[in-house]
Amino acid sequence: MKADELLAAYEQMALVRRTERAAHDLFMSGLVKGTTHLAAGHEAIAVGASAALRPDDYVFATYRGHHHALARGATPEECLAELMSRATGLCGAKGGSMHLTKAASGMLGSYAIVGAHLPMAAGAAWSARLRGTDQIAVAFFGDGATNIGAFHEALNLAAVWKLPVLFVCENNLYMEYTPIADVTAVPRPAADRAAAYGVEGQVVDGNDVVLVREAVARLADRARAGYGPGLLEAETYRHFGHSRADPATYRPAEEVERWLKHDPLDLARGRLRALGVPAEAVDEADARVAEAVAAAVEAARNAPAPDPREALTDVWADGGAAWRT
Amino acid sequence: MADMTTATPGAPAGAAAARVITYREAVAEGIAREMRRDPTVVCLGEDIGAAGGVFKTTVGLLKEFGPERVWDTPISEQAIVGAAMGAAMTGMRPVAEIMFSDFLACCWDYLANEIPKVRYMTGGQVTVPLVVRTANGGGLGFGAQHSQATENWAFTVPGLKIAAPATPADVIGMMAAAIRSDDPVVFYEHKGLFAAKGPPAPPGHVVELGRAAVLREGADVTLVALASMVPVALAAAERLAAEDIDAEVIDLRCLVPLDTTTVLASLARTSRLVTVEENPYQGGWGATLVSVVADEGFGLLDAPLRRVAGECVPLPFADALEERVIPTVDKVVAKVRDLATY
Numbered sequence: 001m002k003a004d005e006l007l008a009a010y011e012q013m014a015l016v017r018r019t020e021r022a023a024h025d026l027f028m029s030g031l032v033k034g035t036t037h038l039a040a041g042h043e044a045i046a047v048g049a050s051a052a053l054r055p056d057d058y059v060f061a062t063y064r065g066h067h068h069a070l071a072r073g074a075t076p077e078e079c080l081a082e083l084m085s086r087a088t089g090l091c092g093a094k095g096g097s098m099h100l101t102k103a104a105s106g107m108l109g110s111y112a113i114v115g116a117h118l119p120m121a122a123g124a125a126w127s128a129r130l131r132g133t134d135q136i137a138v139a140f141f142g143d144g145a146t147n148i149g150a151f152h153e154a155l156n157l158a159a160v161w162k163l164p165v166l167f168v169c170e171n172n173l174y175m176e177y178t179p180i181a182d183v184t185a186v187p188r189p190a191a192d193r194a195a196a197y198g199v200e201g202q203v204v205d206g207n208d209v210v211l212v213r214e215a216v217a218r219l220a221d222r223a224r225a226g227y228g229p230g231l232l233e234a235e236t237y238r239h240f241g242h243s244r245a246d247p248a249t250y251r252p253a254e255e256v257e258r259w260l261k262h263d264p265l266d267l268a269r270g271r272l273r274a275l276g277v278p279a280e281a282v283d284e285a286d287a288r289v290a291e292a293v294a295a296a297v298e299a300a301r302n303a304p305a306p307d308p309r310e311a312l313t314d315v316w317a318d319g320g321a322a323w324r325t
Numbered sequence: 326m327a328d329m330t331t332a333t334p335g336a337p338a339g340a341a342a343a344r345v346i347t348y349r350e351a352v353a354e355g356i357a358r359e360m361r362r363d364p365t366v367v368c369l370g371e372d373i374g375a376a377g378g379v380f381k382t383t384v385g386l387l388k389e390f391g392p393e394r395v396w397d398t399p400i401s402e403q404a405i406v407g408a409a410m411g412a413a414m415t416g417m418r419p420v421a422e423i424m425f426s427d428f429l430a431c432c433w434d435y436l437a438n439e440i441p442k443v444r445y446m447t448g449g450q451v452t453v454p455l456v457v458r459t460a461n462g463g464g465l466g467f468g469a470q471h472s473q474a475t476e477n478w479a480f481t482v483p484g485l486k487i488a489a490p491a492t493p494a495d496v497i498g499m500m501a502a503a504i505r506s507d508d509p510v511v512f513y514e515h516k517g518l519f520a521a522k523g524p525p526a527p528p529g530h531v532v533e534l535g536r537a538a539v540l541r542e543g544a545d546v547t548l549v550a551l552a553s554m555v556p557v558a559l560a561a562a563e564r565l566a567a568e569d570i571d572a573e574v575i576d577l578r579c580l581v582p583l584d585t586t587t588v589l590a591s592l593a594r595t596s597r598l599v600t601v602e603e604n605p606y607q608g609g610w611g612a613t614l615v616s617v618v619a620d621e622g623f624g625l626l627d628a629p630l631r632r633v634a635g636e637c638v639p640l641p642f643a644d645a646l647e648e649r650v651i652p653t654v655d656k657v658v659a660k661v662r663d664l665a666t667y
Contacts, residue, residue, distance in 0.1 A: 091447050092448035094445060101446075108411075116435070116438065119411065120408070120439070123411025123419075124412065124414065127411065127417045131365075150403045153403045157408060314448060314449040316507075316508050317508050323581050324535075324584070325582055325586040
């Protein structure tokens, strides 16, 4: 990545980090209800992949998906307003934290049933091929999803049909509260399974935005050129627990410490320094991010609640919800 | 799995010109008509291409439209319906086949959690114009895992439209409406009706979803039926006529939208209702229908609401046992006779 591209990527990652911190704080102050699955620590995967994709490509994410919505152009205000049950939220407050979606920019949803969106991404890739475009689709998922049937059905179908789809596993070492290694028969939960479907399984440092971008770009080129699906296992780590209810005390202190020293933002700062980008430029990016997120929090706070009548809309394509005559 | 069909392979393109068409031919004809008019319509499912479907309901489609529009899949129900969903969200109109409706359970996440909810939970950002076709129902001795009438499963989930035609012409007309619908439709094709014959549908035939058909007018009692229970209800009405009981028969055609207007209008004439359902009494669609009638049509009634439905047991194999479980003409006649003297 060139210096200006990397600086832009850094700023986007900082925006994700700041937004997730704001989401955490808003939850603690009672302004976000339900639950949140924060992606702090996973920023480089969303931002690196996004830098390698085209605006018309399709992205499918999980309930831990704030970073993907932001990386695909959703604003912090739209995201935080959704979390805060405001009418101005991305989904009009009908979705919440687990379902952030920005279809207009190809972010086709965040899905909260583990693994369900992998076949959907295969289908979107199938559609691109049928329509004669060279778009690709990408499904991001956690390590836990590699033990569910939909993962395996999607990989097989995508391989058999040679679909232009990428499967990107965000392996943060824990399926919810349990170490993935304790419940998986192979060391690399995603990459080691790829061979069973004739797909190359690649592993990448998911905290290094440059390496993620390179890996996704290579697989995307292959997929676009008709060589079929790609699978990338990106190693990363959660800065928070699984969800809001989880303080993540089950993780060994030395493991947490090791990963916090391998932080995506720190890595990017180091690379920027090596490229000769002045520290002030990075500080300015941080300042812009801080200002943008503070403004987003304020705007979301002041936004109206949804009109209760909206609960009975949007079931059908005509906008309504009538199930009988 | 063995070939479970007995009919001779049909040629859908020629079938429209025939004087009669079978229900199974109507399925392929209905799909083919839409594929001819709309290039975004594609089919996927197990054995639907070269094999023409295990029920021969997709015969001729691969030959006419080629492998870029008719796709054989692995036995992967989640991949089939999940891929159909992803394609529907991105500009296609997929028609996915789940071979037996019992197998909907293998991809129930998509029918229960994904397809009917994605439009709503995204605040209307995406549309899912897809059809999930499936062979439904019993009476053929396929046993507990290949015989269920599962229309009531789909009926528990807001956000799915549910079609279940009873005649070849309705198969074609409702298939057109289902494929053209911008909403997801579960399309139940009844295994017991595949060999049934009827008049072909005229060109451009479309039967709007949510419009019940009054097939027989009567003054004494209204029978409301769906799919294979429609001929059962009609046969029962003939027998009852010999006893001077004049039954009106309504083919509901769809469960969602549910045409309660037609049912309530009928009750204004007959004042008595019997539902004829293949799905189990426990959680069957008739329970919802009679609850609407009890709520909004109580003043129309002269007698209790009655339901003839499947027994609340798994489907047994032997004919003698299966007939005990599924509604029959005898059971309907007995129930109506009893109600007429109330």
